[in-house]
Amino acid sequence: MLIRNPLSMFLVRVLPLHKEIH
Numbered sequence: 001m002l003i004r005n006p007l008s009m010f011l012v013r014v015l016p017l018h019k020e021i022h
């Protein structure tokens with residue numbers, strides 16, 4: 001449901017990336 005929006009997809013991709021970078 002959340003991944004349905006493009007913004008959600010972006011967040012889902014940025015969230016894990018941010019965790020790895022930090």
